[in-house]
Amino acid sequence: MITAVIPTRGGDACLARNLASVIDALASSGDTWEIVVVDDGRMLQSTPADTRLVSLPVSRGYGPAVNAGVEAAQGDLLLVLNDDVRLEETAVRRLREALPSDGVFAVAPRIVSPLARCGDEGGKTATFTAGLLEIEEAPATETHPTLYPVGCCYLCPKATFLSLGGYDDVYAPFYWEDVDLGYRAWRRGLASLHVPSAVCHHEGSATIGERSMDERLRVWHRNWALFHLRNIQSPRLRAASLGAWVASSLYEDRRVVLQGLAEAAIGFVPLAGTAANGLSDEEILTRVRGG
Amino acid sequence: MTGDQPPPGPGPAPVDADPLAAFLKLARQEGALEGENFEAFVKGFRERADRVVAERLGRAETRLRALETENQGQRDSVTSLEGERAWLREILATLEQERDWLREILPTLEQERDWLRETIGGLEGEKARLRESLGTLEADAILRTRAIEDAGEERQKASAAHEALLAHHRALMSRLAGQLGEIASLSPLRAREVRRRLGVLADLLRADTL
Numbered sequence: 332m333i334t335a336v337i338p339t340r341g342g343d344a345c346l347a348r349n350l351a352s353v354i355d356a357l358a359s360s361g362d363t364w365e366i367v368v369v370d371d372g373r374m375l376q377s378t379p380a381d382t383r384l385v386s387l388p389v390s391r392g393y394g395p396a397v398n399a400g401v402e403a404a405q406g407d408l409l410l411v412l413n414d415d416v417r418l419e420e421t422a423v424r425r426l427r428e429a430l431p432s433d434g435v436f437a438v439a440p441r442i443v444s445p446l447a448r449c450g451d452e453g454g455k456t457a458t459f460t461a462g463l464l465e466i467e468e469a470p471a472t473e474t475h476p477t478l479y480p481v482g483c484c485y486l487c488p489k490a491t492f493l494s495l496g497g498y499d500d501v502y503a504p505f506y507w508e509d510v511d512l513g514y515r516a517w518r519r520g521l522a523s524l525h526v527p528s529a530v531c532h533h534e535g536s537a538t539i540g541e542r543s544m545d546e547r548l549r550v551w552h553r554n555w556a557l558f559h560l561r562n563i564q565s566p567r568l569r570a571a572s573l574g575a576w577v578a579s580s581l582y583e584d585r586r587v588v589l590q591g592l593a594e595a596a597i598g599f600v601p602l603a604g605t606a607a608n609g610l611s612d613e614e615i616l617t618r619v620r621g622g
Numbered sequence: 623m624t625g626d627q628p629p630p631g632p633g634p635a636p637v638d639a640d641p642l643a644a645f646l647k648l649a650r651q652e653g654a655l656e657g658e659n660f661e662a663f664v665k666g667f668r669e670r671a672d673r674v675v676a677e678r679l680g681r682a683e684t685r686l687r688a689l690e691t692e693n694q695g696q697r698d699s700v701t702s703l704e705g706e707r708a709w710l711r712e713i714l715a716t717l718e719q720e721r722d723w724l725r726e727i728l729p730t731l732e733q734e735r736d737w738l739r740e741t742i743g744g745l746e747g748e749k750a751r752l753r754e755s756l757g758t759l760e761a762d763a764i765l766r767t768r769a770i771e772d773a774g775e776e777r778q779k780a781s782a783a784h785e786a787l788l789a790h791h792r793a794l795m796s797r798l799a800g801q802l803g804e805i806a807s808l809s810p811l812r813a814r815e816v817r818r819r820l821g822v823l824a825d826l827l828r829a830d831t832l
Contacts (some may be wrong), residue, residue: 461673462666560648570659571666573649578671580642584678589641596644 333357333423334406334489335366337382338396340541341374342414345534349417350379356418357410360427367403368414371396392504393482398497401489409492413483415534416442425529426486429474436495436516437480437487440529444483452481452533454525456619459568459612462575463559466510469525477525478619479513484531491521501561506547507554514562517618518609549591552579556595565612794830798823 335353339346346368357364366382368375372390385403387396397411408430410423422440430438442452447468454469455478469477480487495515502508513523542550559572580592610618649655654663801823805816 461669463670566653566659567662569652570649570654570662573645573652573654574663574666574668575670576645577642577649577663578667579674580640580645582671582674582678590639592641593639593644596641596648597639599648 332363332365332406333360333408333410333427333486334401334404335364335410335412336369336397336400336404337366337412337414338369338371338393338400339375339414340371340390341376343376343379345414346379349415350382352417352419353410353412354381355420356423359420360423362408362423362427363406365405367400369396369400390504391500394498394503394505394508395500397482398500401492401497404489407489408486409489410486411480411482411484413533416484417532417534418484419530419532422484422529422531423486426526429524429526429529430486430488434520434522436491436513436521436523437485438474438524438526438529439477439480439485440531441525441527442481442484442531442533444533444535446533446535451527452483453477453527455479455481457616459571459616462571462578463555464563464572471525472527474524474526474528476619476621477513477523478517479510480523482509483533485523491516495519495521499561501557502554504550505542506551507558511558511562514558514615517615518562520610522618545587548585549587549594551591552588553591553595556592557599560595560599563612568612791830794826798827 335357337346337350337353350366353366357366366379368379368382368384370384370386371392373386373388374390375384378384383403385399387399390396401409408427410426412418426438426440439453441454443450444452446452449468449470451468451470454471454475455466456469457464457466457478459465466478469475495512497512498508499511502511516523556576559569559576563569563572576592576596580589580596583589583592649663653659801819805819805823808816
């Protein structure tokens with residue numbers, strides 16, 4: 332059974348536009364299915380038809396909302412979606428076919444989006460540049476590894492999602508929680524795959540777009556720093572990233588960016604038991620690049 | 623969630639929080655400032671510093687270009703306004719020339735106006751006189767018409783009198799002719815009677831000739 336988990340913050344209009352395509356794609360998958368809509372902050376005006384509603388009284392953002400939806404999910408597979416995503420009819424079936432029984436955390440479709448310079452948000456790679464992990468688009472025509480399943484649309488086994496601990500609430504309300512989840516999966520040797528034959532359409536930042544640019548800048552930099560502090564294990568890469576954050580703190584002139592970096596540095600609590608385990612950071616990036 | 627629970631996330635830092643001190647503290651705690659890690663730390667610092675400074679420069683250049691564009695726009699506006707001002711000055715000069723010309727011709731126009739006023743006064747007097755003459759002529763015409771009408775009536779009356787007199791004379795002649803015929807038929811023995819009756823006829827004719 333596939334459970335589509337769709338968090339939303341008052342996205343009645345988005346759901347009205349896109350839910351029918353989700354139903355069609357699920358119906359075409361050949362599997363049984365259900366749709367769980369997570370009403371993040373009880374902002375929905377009505378319960379969409381053919382869905383089950385999980386209502387969160389206080390909005391905490393994308394990651395916590397998806398986690399709540401997953402807890403309510405009855406399916407063994409999760410189709411995580413944004414409310415502003417429209418699926419092509421074959422999308423779920425093709426993702427389902429591309430999801431192997433083991434060794435893979437998630438499969439993500441080609442995500443046609445105005446947010447992507449190459450037009451496809453689905454494929455991601457990364458490099459350590461000037462001390463920090465920088466994410467790049469990785470368009471492709473064939474299925475290939477990707478750094479993480481972009482949060483707006485992917486299919487994964489519920490058990491794997493839960494074994495990874497789901498999205499880390501520390502990144503709430505948005506940004507980098509999906510990179511963190513994908514990276515932690517890679518650490519355990521679980522790949523994420525980009526499946527260009529499956530296609531969805533992303534309207535783009537329907538929820539985040541409501542936030543001010545200052546807030547987005549602050550949260551982006553806070554979570555970018557948190558990602559490094561929580562995930563990078565290679566002593567050299569970690570030392571380089573700390574050097575990079577010191578440089579950013581010294582030379583950055585945007586107040587909101589410095590505020591975000593301060594929140595990350597001051598609020599960071601070292602994770603217990605994070606001594607080197609699983610794949611190294613270098614190995615993760617090598618595998619993401621198909622090595 | 624099941625699985626490992628993440629520690630709580632960071633809350634908002636104080637507005638004046640210093641990320642530099644916090645990251646340096648973390649670097650020292652994690653040994654990033656020692657041995658081989660220090661080299662990586664310095665490399666990360668230097669390369670990221672270059673990028674951050676380059677990005678700041680890029681933003682400053684973008685801002686500078688925007689300001690230059692804005693400045694150029696303002697210059698264009700000033701140029702345009704100066705052109706408009708020059709054009710207005712030209713128009714003003716033309717208007718001033720026109721004003722001077724009008725001032726020059728104003729006395730002539732005033733003279734012409736006075737002459738016209740005089741002329742109008744004369745014409746109005748003439749008009750009044752003509753009206754008066756017209757009235758007189760109209761009255762004269764009425765009188766003449768009336769005289770003509772009277773003369774016609776008189777002629778008709780005279781004609782009628784003449785006709786009546788003519789008829790009277792004709793009747794008289796006819797009567798005389800009858801009387802004379804009767805007298806002619808009288809016998810010469812009745813000469814006295816003839817003379818008496820001729821005398822009556824002569825008196826009758828005499829009365830008609832007075």
